[in-house]
Amino acid sequence: MLHRRIYQFFIIYFLGVGLLLALKYGLSLSDYVIPSPGEIWRTGRTYAGPYLLAVLNTLAVAVLGHIVSICLATMVAILGRLTAWVGSFIRTAAFNIQAYPIVAVAPIIFILLGDGLASRLLIAAMICYFPLLLSFIGVFSEPVREIEHFFESTGRMTWRLQVKIRAFENIQKLTTVIVGSATMAMVGTIVAEFIAATAGIGYSIRIALYQSDLAKILVALFLIGIGTSLYLVSLEWIGNALQARLKRT
Amino acid sequence: MGTDWGTSMKRAWILFPILIFLFACGQKENLEEVNYRLKWLYNVSTVGDLYAEAQGYFARHGLRVNVKPGGPERDALKELELGHAQFGVASADQVLRAAAKGAPIVVLAQLFQVNPLNWIYRPDQTLFATPEDLKGKRIGVTFGGNDEAILRALLARYGITEDQVSLFSVRYDYTPFYEGEVDFWPLYLNAQAVIIGEKLEKAGEKYAFMSPDALGVRFVANSVVTTREMLEKRPETVKRFLTALLQGWQDALDPKNEDQAVKVLLAADRETPEAVVRRQLPVTRQLMTTSPASEFGKIDTAAWQQTEEIMRTQKLIPGPVAVETLLAPGNTE
Numbered sequence: 001m002l003h004r005r006i007y008q009f010f011i012i013y014f015l016g017v018g019l020l021l022a023l024k025y026g027l028s029l030s031d032y033v034i035p036s037p038g039e040i041w042r043t044g045r046t047y048a049g050p051y052l053l054a055v056l057n058t059l060a061v062a063v064l065g066h067i068v069s070i071c072l073a074t075m076v077a078i079l080g081r082l083t084a085w086v087g088s089f090i091r092t093a094a095f096n097i098q099a100y101p102i103v104a105v106a107p108i109i110f111i112l113l114g115d116g117l118a119s120r121l122l123i124a125a126m127i128c129y130f131p132l133l134l135s136f137i138g139v140f141s142e143p144v145r146e147i148e149h150f151f152e153s154t155g156r157m158t159w160r161l162q163v164k165i166r167a168f169e170n171i172q173k174l175t176t177v178i179v180g181s182a183t184m185a186m187v188g189t190i191v192a193e194f195i196a197a198t199a200g201i202g203y204s205i206r207i208a209l210y211q212s213d214l215a216k217i218l219v220a221l222f223l224i225g226i227g228t229s230l231y232l233v234s235l236e237w238i239g240n241a242l243q244a245r246l247k248r249t
Numbered sequence: 250m251g252t253d254w255g256t257s258m259k260r261a262w263i264l265f266p267i268l269i270f271l272f273a274c275g276q277k278e279n280l281e282e283v284n285y286r287l288k289w290l291y292n293v294s295t296v297g298d299l300y301a302e303a304q305g306y307f308a309r310h311g312l313r314v315n316v317k318p319g320g321p322e323r324d325a326l327k328e329l330e331l332g333h334a335q336f337g338v339a340s341a342d343q344v345l346r347a348a349a350k351g352a353p354i355v356v357l358a359q360l361f362q363v364n365p366l367n368w369i370y371r372p373d374q375t376l377f378a379t380p381e382d383l384k385g386k387r388i389g390v391t392f393g394g395n396d397e398a399i400l401r402a403l404l405a406r407y408g409i410t411e412d413q414v415s416l417f418s419v420r421y422d423y424t425p426f427y428e429g430e431v432d433f434w435p436l437y438l439n440a441q442a443v444i445i446g447e448k449l450e451k452a453g454e455k456y457a458f459m460s461p462d463a464l465g466v467r468f469v470a471n472s473v474v475t476t477r478e479m480l481e482k483r484p485e486t487v488k489r490f491l492t493a494l495l496q497g498w499q500d501a502l503d504p505k506n507e508d509q510a511v512k513v514l515l516a517a518d519r520e521t522p523e524a525v526v527r528r529q530l531p532v533t534r535q536l537m538t539t540s541p542a543s544e545f546g547k548i549d550t551a552a553w554q555q556t557e558e559i560m561r562t563q564k565l566i567p568g569p570v571a572v573e574t575l576l577a578p579g580n581t582e
Contacts, residue, residue: 207393
């Protein structure tokens with residue numbers, strides 16, 4: 001799985017770089033507009049170390065923000081399943097809040113919380129929270145009648161059991177949503193760093209942009225791609241292991 | 250006869266505006282169209298560019314110039330090379346970085362004779378009489394920005410090592426300065442300084458500015474640029490553009506034309522209050538017109554050489570770029 005994801009990423013990345021180089025040589029553009037392969041290589045050798053640390057820093061925040069948003073979405077969705085009205089209200093609120101672009105909200109967050117970890121974490125969580133919440137509300141509000149009916153008629157149904165049944169029956173869907181939202185957590189963290197933080201790969205990209213250094217940006221994108229692929233594969237592995245375990249029990 | 254006369258008159262009345270319209274269209278088509286990409290969004294530092302366009306200076310020189318705002322994600326130099334723009338505004342550090350990587354560009358005119366980048370501080374809380382006083386202070390800097398290069402050059406000039414000061418990464422939010430967390434904060438004297446200064450005045454606080462230029466660090470700011478190909482293949486267009494632009498700038502900064510300049514700027518920049526623009530204009534005038542009015546836009550070769558030296562020393566460019574070859578002949582001093 002890891003092998004497949006990585007080589008798929010390599011294909012996409014090198015196709016993109018190849019296209020840029022074709023443009024460069026086709027239009028006779030200078031290294032300022034599009035760097036030469038030699039410059040990309042030299043930049044990669046010089047900055048791979050510090051950029052790798054920056055990507056790991058970003059990834060750590062993204063994973064933490066993702067976990068926070070999964071926990072929060074689960075809690076809110078469990079509450080939301082109590083009545084149809086609460087579920088519908090939460091869904092509407094989620095849609096409305098999601099409609100605000102994060103670049104507009106982020107400066108307010110940075111003014112209130114500063115440019116440290118808290119702001120990056122909050123923005124990462126915010127970006128991946130809403131898609132998770134909408135899916136989780138859908139899953140936890142939808143009864144699995146054929147199973148729940150048995151427990152209800154025998155008087156053994158509790159809210160915990162109900163949540164477990166619905167989660168088990170939709171585990172594939174939940175795993176897909178969690179894996180899908182992982183990329184959004186990574187994107188959210190990078191956006192936050194780009195806007196105002198002072199650490200992480202988003203911050204490095206911003207500095208490279210100030211210096212109009214596309215070679216640095218290409219190196220950063222390469223490492224971000226590798227980091228995100230690794231995280232997605234880890235999540236898929238956890239999801240598969242969980243499903244296998246649930247099936248066994 | 251009377252009816253024929255009346256009909257002819259009616260026809261004439263209908264035809265007349267049509268002919269005027271066709272004439273105007275014909276005139277418009279005769280103008281040579283070029284794109285001019287600014288460095289930043291429309292603000293007081295672009296007033297002359299807007300003035301030249303709005304007051305018909307370009308049209309009088311046979312040009313239809315699309316003055317396009319810049320921004321953080323825009324790079325006029327890249328647009329020049331890609332052919333999306335024929336003229337642009339770029340800071341000297343951008344020009345030197347591009348030249349170091351082989352970009353075929355030429356500097357036509359230097360807009361700011363004094364770099365507007367300053368550091369604001371509170372003189373009653375932060376003692377600053379000589380650069381030595383920077384030791385032990387917390388100084389705001391945009392890492393990767395040209396203020397970082399200027400500050401490092403200033404520190405190096407006065408033998409202050411980086412461990413003797415504390416550098417603070419700044420962004421759009423001035424809260425760390427307002428709260429006294431940072432002693433010196435970078436800003437543009439003709440733009441944000443007016444707004445921030447007003448806020449501090451209202452709060453009853455004193456403020457002053459540290460000017461790197463006054464302390465001997467002459468780092469060139471915005472300049473008008475084009476490609477070498479444009480200069481060689483369309484020299485007449487370049488000449489007409491530059492004549493119209495510099496005349497536009499000169500007139501926009503002339504106190505006699507202040508009302509008109511403010512009106513032109515406010516039409517493009519609706520976010521800045523008129524009172525602020527009126528305070529920004531005289532500061533801009535001071536920074537751009539240190540030389541006689543007839544020499545507006547003069548390229549200061551010595552300042553360019555110093556800028557190159559700063560960038561080389563800080564390894565922001567890999568080697569010498571022979572800066573003199575980038576400056577258009579005939580407009581240098």
